[in-house]
Amino acid sequence: MKATPLISAQELSNLLKTASNVVVCDCRFELSNPQQGVNLYNAGHIPEARHVDLDQVLSTKGAAGEGRHPLPAREHFAQAMAAIGISDNTRVVCYDANDSMFAARLWWMLRWIGHDNVSVLDGGLLLWEQAGFPVTTEPPEPAREGRLSVRDSLTKTVGFEEVLANIDSAERLVVDARSPDRFRGENETLDPVGGHIPGAANRFFKDNLQPNGAFKDADTLRREISDSMNGQSPDRVISQCGSGVTACHNLLAMEVAGLSGAALYPGSWSQWSNTKDAPVAKG
Template sequence: MSEPLRTLITPERLIHQLQAPNWVVVDCRHDLGNPDFGRAAYAKGHIPGAHFLHMDDELSGPRTGNNGRHPLPDPAVLARRLGEIGINRDSQVVAYDDGGGMYAARLWWLLNWLGHRQVAVLDGGFQAWCSASALLSQKDATPTPTRFDAELQPLAVDVDYVNTHKGSDAMLLIDARSPDRFRGENETIDPVGGHIPGAINRFFKDNLGPDGRFKPAEQLRREFTPLMADRGPEHVVHQCGSGVTACHNILAMEIAGLPGGRLYPGSWSEWCADAGRAVARGA
């Protein structure tokens, strides 16, 4: 039996695993501005046998108006849904999207949060798959339901933790949003522009090469290590707009051999919902 995959898988390897027992492929395509996009894209054509999970409806929990745009789902609810599409604790899961891994990395992180390490993101996503293979399907996958037993891991921190530790040596807060949104410019998603005081910026797209695949591990390590400024990765907390693209930076650090960072799921959208919290602007 081959070693479980815990970060990335190439399309070329996945082609040979589509019929492998207990491999489950999940389509995570999404568009923040068009919530119906993912389901429509899945219906138009997807990797054969892939199941679809929706970012808003299944990979996030209910919104209250002050807990961010993509709060974490209830672990029991998510575990039940994973079991419904055939994922159990022995499954090798592969997640993909068409956005450079920005949504697939969310499922990758969620599964790690639930204690399941055998999950990989398809490197290069749907575009790389289409370049490597002509295999597409319009048929909904037929699942073999099973039971997924979650073992929740301490991989997330809440807003109180971030508020208490911001600007201290105990926490390095890395914001995965684009540099302009980090500075408080061109904010079109959240009602307030800016960033959490003390945060530094690492745009998640900087983890990718021109081909849309993740940069080599050695290069990612060279780029992330100076950001940590002698801190260990266990002191890093990742955030973004709503706790989605921050997972991309967590995955990149894992690829780089720098595991241990945690996620602030509420991220900027939760932080800025309270007018009493401080806001920083500029670089």
């Protein structure tokens, strides 16, 4: 069953009252302090939500040449999701603090293993609390292990060599989700080299959001994202960022806008900038 890409706080509250097979995933994380996501979860989360960690579940450890957050094996990821109670027929709702960058990564990864019954809580925990819905410090009930199959992927990925070859062929458009200053090669604090992949366009993931952290409406997203695509069709777009996380935010926004079909470059700039002789553009 396919779910809508986004779900509002009110819709989630209604769902939790009426449906029995729902798993809510708290994806909060801080890149500068990897333990902080667990700390925030323990300090208060949506009742029965289960913490899903970027470092432990949504990525794996790899060499520098693989990027900061390489994708785990699809089978290993499915096993981790089954361990928190997710099965093939489970409705999954993901959230984080309020900008949905980590929730979007889980949304994309579940679709990557063929599970389309997943939504992101629009506006995250912030709008949930502002709407007056409860949070708790109580841990959830122990999960009954689910049965989650690895099915045909509903998403697409590309690797370093494909992106490199595309610089000359220009058959596809790389869209970089990082902030404009990092795209230009300024204020780079995470990776060894500043700049961007030659020929890439820039669509900062936070431009998908309203000031309160909720996503812009579908028509606005469709207009803005189409402008950043420079006339390219969605299925010829490669979404990229620093390490393959906020790129998923742009892919989620494209799904909301009805612009499906773009691919993720999981290694992103953290792989590119650690690869010898990879070309770099600035400005």
